[in-house]
Amino acid sequence: xxxxxxxxxxxxxxxxxxxxxxxxxxxxxLLDADVEEPDACIFIxxxxxxxxxxxxxxxxxxxxxxxxxxxxxxxFCEYNALALMLDSILVFPEICHSCGGxxxxxPVGAISxxxxxxxxxxxxxxxxxxxxxxxxxxxxxxxxxPVIEKLKEHIDPEKTVIIDAQPGTTCPAIEAAxxxxxxxxxxxxxxxxxxxxxxxxxxxxxxxxxxxVIINRSEDEYDGIIEEYxxxxxxxxLLKIPFAKEIARLxxxxxxxxxxxxxxxxxxxELFKKIEGLxx
Amino acid sequence: MLIGISxxxxxxxxxxxxxxxxxxxxxxxxxxxxxxxxxIENSAASADSGAGVGAAQLFAxxxxxxxxxxxxxxxxxxxxxxxGIELYSYRGSTIREAVEAYxxxxxxxxxxxxxxxxxxxxxx
Numbered sequence: 001x002x003x004x005x006x007x008x009x010x011x012x013x014x015x016x017x018x019x020x021x022x023x024x025x026x027x028x029x030l031l032d033a034d035v036e037e038p039d040a041c042i043f044i045x046x047x048x049x050x051x052x053x054x055x056x057x058x059x060x061x062x063x064x065x066x067x068x069x070x071x072x073x074x075x076f077c078e079y080n081a082l083a084l085m086l087d088s089i090l091v092f093p094e095i096c097h098s099c100g101g102x103x104x105x106x107p108v109g110a111i112s113x114x115x116x117x118x119x120x121x122x123x124x125x126x127x128x129x130x131x132x133x134x135x136x137x138x139x140x141x142x143x144x145x146p147v148i149e150k151l152k153e154h155i156d157p158e159k160t161v162i163i164d165a166q167p168g169t170t171c172p173a174i175e176a177a178x179x180x181x182x183x184x185x186x187x188x189x190x191x192x193x194x195x196x197x198x199x200x201x202x203x204x205x206x207x208x209x210x211x212x213v214i215i216n217r218s219e220d221e222y223d224g225i226i227e228e229y230x231x232x233x234x235x236x237x238l239l240k241i242p243f244a245k246e247i248a249r250l251x252x253x254x255x256x257x258x259x260x261x262x263x264x265x266x267x268x269x270e271l272f273k274k275i276e277g278l279x280x
Numbered sequence: 281m282l283i284g285i286s287x288x289x290x291x292x293x294x295x296x297x298x299x300x301x302x303x304x305x306x307x308x309x310x311x312x313x314x315x316x317x318x319x320i321e322n323s324a325a326s327a328d329s330g331a332g333v334g335a336a337q338l339f340a341x342x343x344x345x346x347x348x349x350x351x352x353x354x355x356x357x358x359x360x361x362x363x364g365i366e367l368y369s370y371r372g373s374t375i376r377e378a379v380e381a382y383x384x385x386x387x388x389x390x391x392x393x394x395x396x397x398x399x400x401x402x403x404x
Contacts, residue, residue, distance in 0.1 A: 074337065080330025083337045085363035092355050095329045142329050 002161040003275060004033075004180040008196025010167035013186045013216030013241065016251065018164035019043040020258045021184075024268035026129045029159045033176040034166045035119060035135035035147045042254045046124035046132045053121040055135075057098040057146040058113035062089040066110035073102035073111060094142050119147035121154065131159065144172040152179060160272070169199045174207065181279045183211040184238065189222040194229055201233065210279060212236035217243040236278070239271050283310050283382060284344040284365075285375045286335070290319035293376040299350025302331030308375045309342050312383060317375065332356030339365060348378045352390065 005018040015032075019040050022030035032040040060073070060082070069087040081096035082089055093116055103111040119137045135151040137144045144166065152175075155161050165176035177183050183204055187197040197213065204211040215226050218240035230237050241247065250257045258264045286304030288296040293315065298304035307320045320342075324334040332352070336359035339347050346366040360367055368387040372378045381387055 077330075080324065080327070080333040080337070083333050083340070083359045083362075085336075085340055085359055088362070090333075090359055090362055092330070092333055095333070095355070 001182070001276065001279065002155065002163065002180040003182045003184060004163040004165050004177040005184045005186060006165045006173055006177055006200055007167055007186040008169055008198070008200040009187070009192055012167075012188045012193060012196075013214075014167065015040050015043070015164055016216060016241070016256075017184060017186050017214055018162050019256045020264065021268045021272065022130055022162045023256050023258050024265045025160055025162075025272055027159050028129060029131045029133065029154075029156055029161045031151055031155070031161065031163045032132075032134040033148045033151055033163050033172075035137045035144045035151070035172070036166060038134045038136060040132070040164050041134060043256045044124075044127065044130070044132050045254070046122075046134070047126060048122040048124055048134075051122070053150070054117050055119040055121060055147045055150045056115040057118050057143075058100065059093040059096045059098060059116045060091055060102050060111045061114050062091060063110045063112070064088060066108050068108055068110075070107065072105050072107065076101050076105045094140055097143055098146065119144075119150075121147070121151055123154070131156070145175045148172055148175045152176075155179075169196075169203045173200075174203060177203075177209060178207060181210065182275050183209045184214055184275075185211055186214050186216055187226055188217045189215055189219060189224075189226050191225065194225050197226065197229070201235065212238040212275070212278070214238050215240045217241070219243045238274060239267065281312050281346075282342065282344040283312060283379060284308070284339040284342065284347040285310060285378050286349040287319065287375055290321075293317050293379075294374050295319070297348075297350070297370075297372050297375055297378055299371055301347075301349040301352050301356055302333075302335045304335070304349070307335065307338060309344060310375060310379050312379060315376075315379070330355075333359050336360045336363070336365075339363075346382065348382060348387065357390070 005014045007014050022028050032038040071084045074082045074084045079095050081092045118141045122134045124132045135147040137147050163176050166172040185200045187193040247257045285308045286298040286301050287306040287308045288298040290306045303325050308317050310317045324331040333355050336356045340363040348368045348370050367390040
């Protein structure tokens with residue numbers, strides 16, 4: 001079973017939910033797919049032991065001797081990763097999406113593709129029963145998707161998999177969610193939280209994902225904004241994490257609250273059982 | 281000689297300059313001989329990425345000799361330099377002002393890109 005934790009808005013508590021849930025379960029993999037700023041490691045405190053796998057993707061290389069400056073590749077590229085300047089093709093690797101279209105469309109075979117290092121995968125298997133994996137996008141790279149794809153290759157179908165996604169509703173968040181059996185949307189009871197939750201819900205519906213909501217920093221007097229929306233849309237509210245000083249204090253020290261507040265592990269285990277029931 | 285300028289609107293020489301190069305709403309092409317201006321709408325104004333490169337390509341295709349904008353990112357800078365186009369950073373109110381400043385020799389050519397791009401922190 002693969003569960004992806006998402007949120008439209010950043011800073012709502014994806015990592016809080018993903019780490020606390022993972023630490024409450026047996027035989028579990030936690031994948032930090034927020035590869036532009038992975039931070040689950042703050043709470044998991046892994047030892048990566050200097051081991052990593054390099055993530056490559058393909059970018060075009062133009063053979064100037066063969067290129068006739070016909071500019072078919074420039075016109076084809078949706079992302080402006082190629083430009084024709086004074087009869088020579090410039091390649092901007094950071095914005096290339098590695099679709100390979102330019103190499104295919106080139107009528108004289110002047111474009112080949114070469115590997116470019118764009119990120120790393122790191123892991124720590126010593127924190128039993130939790131197996132931790134982290135993707136990292138190199139600084140200056142624009143597309144996290146290939147790193148997330150590579151990270152997902154390490155999914156063990158024998159385990160429960162929790163994926164911590166990137167905030168937002170663009171390609172990287174969708175890539176993290178697309179193969180999951182269930183998605184948890186984390187939100188907060190504010191107008192911003194609601195606005196971005198709406199966008200995340202749209203993505204869920206568009207991609208046909210099974211999903212429910214967790215309200216983080218929940219306060220009775222404010223939760224109505226999310227509760228009313230969810231009731232209207234027929235969306236399950238799976239759990240509320242209160243706006244509590246003790247939880248914030250532990251967070252500020254990099255401690256997952258399930259490790260210090262004994263009542264919470266059973267709640268996350270119950271949440272998992274509920275999700276299992278919803279998926280079946 | 282033709283000069284390219286990033287513009288917020290397309291109301292002739294009194295069009296407002298846009299300090300953003302790749303994400304300006306319009307690109308003005310001004311002929312310095314007769315001060316005639318024409319405008320091209322920027323289809324890449326809201327592109328996810330590559331707006332600067334797209335704008336550089338457009339100006340290169342129009343055979344401009346120089347481009348005036350507020351800021352140029354690193355990719356647009358490289359593309360324009362490769363095409364042999366001069367880059368000038370200027371913050372004026374209208375494109376007329378920008379062209380006059382250019383003609384009066386008040387603008388200094390940029391040697392390095394004037395911002396570091398928008399893809400987060402970049403390594404030097």
